[in-house]
Amino acid sequence: MDTNTKAKNKNPIISLDGVSKWYGDFQALKDINLDINLKEKIVICGPSGSGKSTLIRCLNRLEAHQEGKIHVSGIELHETMKDVDIVRQDIGMVFQNFNLFPHLTVLENCMAGPNWVRGIDKKEAKERAIAMLKQVKIPEQADKYPDQLSGGQQQRVAIARSLCMQPKVMLFDEPTSALDPEMVSEVLDTMVELAKSGMTMICVTHEMGFARQVADRIIFMADGEIVEQNTPDEFFNNPKSDRTKTFLDQILI
């Protein structure tokens, strides 16, 4: 099977070349080849343990890969790199458990990145933070602490916090999995808005409605491999591999 379906564009923002990763003896990623272009929206899905979270966490080097090459904006991610922080500042990440800073207010959470590492003065950082909180539709919560907010609100703050860094790419690692059902849609709506604004997005999610609506490409992973990748139409209506069919049968009841 051909997993090496490289995109046509010559200058991808992220490119993976034969990437493999092991946890001890267990191989979590097997020879992943993938190019992602600017403004592309990618949804990665697959059964649990298929390596999709591991893959996305390798893209800002929260996890280390052992073989192959990962380039982000032309910079290779590797063990002895000096400027990993610079690369990370351009990649926003939204976690399953939000990971907001509980000792800082919502506003301070959003100001921290720009003020501390981008060197933007407090006044401007605050203006930007308020603008982003408006974009995720919770400017009125700015002075509260994270644990005073609902899960959905916390996740939207987490998105705003990442956006304040004005990243080139946004990574979403199962952003709605820890939410109560009624809060899923408010977060997905925020993500749809973000997609419309032209952000490059890579989302690990089981929300197939979202995938159908915004994805340019859906990547299906199983056992650490990319099994299939296609446009949403083709992926849902005409899945090629048996594993994809089984997965879709299970998830689309």
Added chain:
Amino acid sequence: MFVDTVIEDKSLHKPAFLLGLSVAVLIFFFAFNFTDTVFGEFLSPVIGNPKESGFFGRLVVSFVLSAIFVLNLFAISFARLRVQIFIVWIELFLLFLAFAFSFDLKFSFIQSKIGLMVSKGLFTTIYISAVSIVIATAIAIVGAIAKLSNNGFAYAIASFYTSLFRGLPLLLQVYLIYKGLPQLGFMVDAIPSGIAALSLCYGAYMTEIFRAGIQSIPKGQWEASRALGFRFSLILRKIILPQAIPIIVPPTGNQFIAMLKDSSLVSVLGIWELMYMAKTLGQRDFRHMEMLLTAAMIYWGLTIILEIIQARIERKYQQKA
């Protein structure tokens, strides 16, 4: 802690429990025989001369004592929680005073010495403890970071340090530093040696407290900070330590209290701190108990002040959270 919303029956209001308790207390007082004490004297109208009262006297005294004890508990059990706590505190304190007064203390002696004890001894004790607390805290922060780092040298030095200084008795460390350093050619005065021993020993304990506090912060906080492009020192300063401090404060307060009292060990170097003064001032007149009890009350008072400060800091962080 979670206080259950269902109130159980008070065991003190159950006859079976009361009876059992009374018997147990009676046996206790009987076994320890209080006939020769003030209680025996007090009951002499009933039992006659306490010394000749024998089994009957012993039984009466223990019966009266256990009756007072159990009735007291029974009465207190009807009060509100805060009142209960207050009454029990007062009663225990009175018992302690009774213990102190049983030594036939000469208060004019205490009065004549307490000025020197406070101006010289208390001052030195506070000075040594305060300086040691500051140094130990600094050591603990550096030690904790070293123990959590990937740097082999830093980890090895820090773990060797904590192992050694937690492994030796403080008194031994005091001697080793005071008597050992001069043999290496460093002449150190008693007070700096004492401070060094206290700081190094408590720095080792506190290193472990700080390390555990930092480790208790969820990994997600590090990941979110890293994902934003924060560097290690920034994460530690702005994200991890502010969250770790509320966890670190209670055990650290404990260490401060322990250190304040352990500063008495440097008295072996002849430093004129509280313990040394207490030992020497009473010696000439054979009035040991007066001086020891005075020192005891001063130490106790100091630790109560530290406890209050600790409680204030804890409350401040609880409000914020």
